Amino acid sequence: MMPVRGMGRRGRSTGRGLPDLVRDFGGQLPAAPPAPAGLDRRSEAALLRPNTSRRGHSGRGFGWSPVIAPLAVYRASTAEIGGVFPLLTANGLPPTGALMGYDSLSAGGFYCDPIGWVLEQIVTNPNMIFFGKPGQGKSTTVKAFLLRMMLFNARTLIAGDVKGEYEPLCAAVGVQPIALGLGLPVRINPLDLGPLGQDWEKLSEEDRRSRAAVIFARWVVLLKALIGARGVVVYPSDEAALTTVLARLSGWADGGQLRTVTIPQVHHALAHPADELARACRYANTQEMVDSTRQATDALGALVLGALSGLFDAETNIRLDWSAPIQSLSLQRLRDLGDEVVGVSLACVNSWSRAMTDLRRPGEITIVVRDEVWRQMRLGVGAVQSLDADLRLSRNDGEVQIIVAHKPSDLLSVGAAGSQEVAIAKDLMALCDTKVMFAQDSSIAEELSELLGLPDLARDWVSGWARQRTGRAVWTVGERILKVTTVRTATEVPLFDTNAALVALP
Numbered sequence: 001m002m003p004v005r006g007m008g009r010r011g012r013s014t015g016r017g018l019p020d021l022v023r024d025f026g027g028q029l030p031a032a033p034p035a036p037a038g039l040d041r042r043s044e045a046a047l048l049r050p051n052t053s054r055r056g057h058s059g060r061g062f063g064w065s066p067v068i069a070p071l072a073v074y075r076a077s078t079a080e081i082g083g084v085f086p087l088l089t090a091n092g093l094p095p096t097g098a099l100m101g102y103d104s105l106s107a108g109g110f111y112c113d114p115i116g117w118v119l120e121q122i123v124t125n126p127n128m129i130f131f132g133k134p135g136q137g138k139s140t141t142v143k144a145f146l147l148r149m150m151l152f153n154a155r156t157l158i159a160g161d162v163k164g165e166y167e168p169l170c171a172a173v174g175v176q177p178i179a180l181g182l183g184l185p186v187r188i189n190p191l192d193l194g195p196l197g198q199d200w201e202k203l204s205e206e207d208r209r210s211r212a213a214v215i216f217a218r219w220v221v222l223l224k225a226l227i228g229a230r231g232v233v234v235y236p237s238d239e240a241a242l243t244t245v246l247a248r249l250s251g252w253a254d255g256g257q258l259r260t261v262t263i264p265q266v267h268h269a270l271a272h273p274a275d276e277l278a279r280a281c282r283y284a285n286t287q288e289m290v291d292s293t294r295q296a297t298d299a300l301g302a303l304v305l306g307a308l309s310g311l312f313d314a315e316t317n318i319r320l321d322w323s324a325p326i327q328s329l330s331l332q333r334l335r336d337l338g339d340e341v342v343g344v345s346l347a348c349v350n351s352w353s354r355a356m357t358d359l360r361r362p363g364e365i366t367i368v369v370r371d372e373v374w375r376q377m378r379l380g381v382g383a384v385q386s387l388d389a390d391l392r393l394s395r396n397d398g399e400v401q402i403i404v405a406h407k408p409s410d411l412l413s414v415g416a417a418g419s420q421e422v423a424i425a426k427d428l429m430a431l432c433d434t435k436v437m438f439a440q441d442s443s444i445a446e447e448l449s450e451l452l453g454l455p456d457l458a459r460d461w462v463s464g465w466a467r468q469r470t471g472r473a474v475w476t477v478g479e480r481i482l483k484v485t486t487v488r489t490a491t492e493v494p495l496f497d498t499n500a501a502l503v504a505l506p
Helices: 018-024 041-048 078-084 114-119 138-152 167-172 205-228 236-250 263-271 275-280 286-292 294-305 332-337 339-356 373-377 381-397 420-430 442-452 456-463
Strands: 057-059 063-065 098-103 108-112 128-131 155-161 326-330 366-370 399-405 434-438 472-477 480-486
Touching: 098 138, 128 138, 138 155, 138 167, 138 366, 138 399, 138 434, 138 480, 155 339, 167 326, 205 236, 205 263, 205 294, 205 339, 205 381, 236 263, 236 275, 236 286, 236 294, 263 286, 263 294, 275 286, 286 294, 332 339, 339 366, 339 373, 339 381, 373 381, 373 399, 381 399, 381 420, 420 442, 442 456, 456 472
Parallel strands: 128 399, 128 434, 155 326, 155 366, 366 399
Antiparallel strands: 057 063, 098 108, 098 480, 434 472, 472 480
16 A cells, blocks of 8 residues: 655645545545535634634623523423423432333433432331232332342242242242142241240340240231131230230240240130139139130131141241242142132231241341232231231341232221221331332322322323333332333243243143
């Protein structure tokens, strides 16, 4: 290739030019278009650079500028301006935790980090609640969060997988779900001591009292929920009898020791009380105690001798492997027994799960998923109080509680309007500072707006924008409102698909 020489002393070309170089390689530079007739080069330059003094322009209320900005001023709302040029808003959330997808308002990635949000004082608790119609991406988003949080050593417990939809996720990470069902060998004692009962003899008297208070409170709340599931009202005298029976059966009343109790033992103690127990419960004799607690006793008997006989009436014979990233208690084989049986099973599993997640080391992230929560809520005020207690303790325990529901009425169907049950159920939503709302009909979106205080724009997103594509949801993280679209990878699609049973095999 021939070199191109430079310029001479007087600025004249002493070698070949660029057109010659291009022609040597078989090319041809386009010719410059002829100048339009009558074009004044000076007027053209004036359009590009307006005349201005060397000192610029200044004036009263104007400031100083080197040139006058050639701008036209218009006044319009963000609705009109957004159609001309999309207005972008800052995400406002730190890029930590699980990458879920993207925020449609900022076009940036959206990260979910409930524990980090608490530390940053964005929210006051790490609990999350998901609302959405079936098929709108609710379960997919939950499973995506669980899988991606495994990268941060988070451990997950599915406290009752009623439909078996978490089993593919468990299989993908090499975990076999724990299946409960009639005829299966698994037994779970909802009155288990859990980690709080470990090394009891080595504890100080103060630590024993503190742990015993937590254990007895959980036991009593569960028994009240199981009795209330049969439509029986638990009166203060019944609650006092339950507390006394538990203290005596566990050994706490005999010197501060503590051992595991089972529901059949509680049922037998109430049905056949000893004279000493009747006097401790302030009854004149054993027959008076039997007559006074008969309804509560019969309600527990239905659990011991009824459809769930053999599942929750013996010592626990399994152990959770917390070295695994996820553990799931599958209740899929109980679905044919009816909603009430499944609801009672969920209450028992939740109480047991609560015991198993006590005493975590600092820095450990534990996620507890409570799916099909409406089945448990319909058991009555006791079941609602049990769930309420778990949500209130999550901040101190460093635990992320995830509630999955279809619509707000799932939580408010526990009782009549204005009842104690409904009041507690409304508080449950306040105990979840992160609310995720997938596509809903207009009437349900209006209901969400009233209960959660959503602005009109967010309500319209739920009933409009979110329905245009699966996986879209409105997230309220504390005071922040975001439009988020969950994104699945090709590997995750078969793990998260909940419509596999609807598709015919080839």
